[in-house]
Amino acid sequence: MPKFGTRMGRILASVAAVAVVAGCSTANSAPGDRADDGTPLVLTTFTVIADMVRAVGGDDVRVESITKVGAEIHGYEPTPSDLRNAASADLIFDNGFGLERWFEDFVATLDVPHVVLTEGIEPIAISTGDYQGLPNPHAWMSPIAGQTYVDNIVAGLSELVPDAAARFEERGAAYRNELQGVAEQLTVFLAALDPDHRLLVTCEGAFSYLARDLGLDEAYLWPVNSDTQGTPQQIRKVIELIQDRNVPAVFCETTVNSASQQQVASESGAEFAGKLFVDSLSEPDGPVPTYLDLLRYDVNLIADGLMQ
Structure with missing residues (x-):
């Protein structure tokens, strides 16, 4: 590092x-x-x-x-x-x-x-x-x-x-x-999800452990946040994967710029379904003031996006 x-x-x-x-x-x-x-x-x-x-x-x-x-x-x-x-x-x-x-x-x-x-x-x-x-x-x-x-x-x-x-x-x-x-609630989500849509596409590769719990494949624009976020080659590879899998939605994280993922959504035909919380909670009056809120919020947002 x-x-x-x-x-x-x-x-x-x-x-x-x-x-x-x-x-x-x-x-x-x-x-x-x-x-x-x-x-x-x-x-x-x-x-x-x-x-x-x-x-x-x-x-x-x-x-x-x-x-x-x-x-x-x-x-x-x-x-x-x-x-x-x-x-x-x-x-x-x-x-x-x-x-x-x-x-x-x-x-x-x-x-x-x-x-x-x-x-x-x-x-x-x-x-x-x-x-x-x-x-x-x-x-x-x-x-x-x-x-x-x-x-x-x-x-x-x-x-x-x-x-x-x-x-x-x-x-x-x-x-x-x-x-x-919360872990047990994930099994309910997984049971209702179309097998063809079991691909979680994010900006950073921050969801490997959650994807494992959910039984999802994972794709991302960059593995770890860095100065280089989303090269043309990375973006093209993800777009092609989304189109091959007919994935309905993609996501980004709240602490990074989502411009590259917005481009992915536009060119692949998927919806940009919103920003997920990972590295930070929200303010107390925001949507994820606690860790448990963060997990539930992210799972619900992912479910809403992928179950279209």
């Missing part, structure tokens, strides 16, 4: 002298500082897993996401304030599988433990492009794999706050049951 450029090096140098004091708490502490009541601060790398940690952690921890709503997670560039806030954290959760290409250098200067949430998940390899053979990082898009995320969250929080371990396990069990319910 790509390494940081000089900007990250400058940021690391600029905060090195102040990071050691970032954990000090005051009455007017900034976001990222420990709460006045001593509640442990837990950071996550993006909003989706922040919501998962909140669901398990409840009032026993305070959870913040390093990246904000709408951020593109792959190429995120941390700010000095991100590093200062992270230095005051008690625990950091990251996705792993190469998703956060900035994370290794981000935590290199910090004495903060972190938990990798994809630990124990069998990866699906990226099949094309510069990252061919590496794990597809978007495992949370599967409600089955999401249950392993919950297990890892329970374990991490229980080690951080042993006195609350029973509460973490209770909340985790309830959360796993909800995810299992």
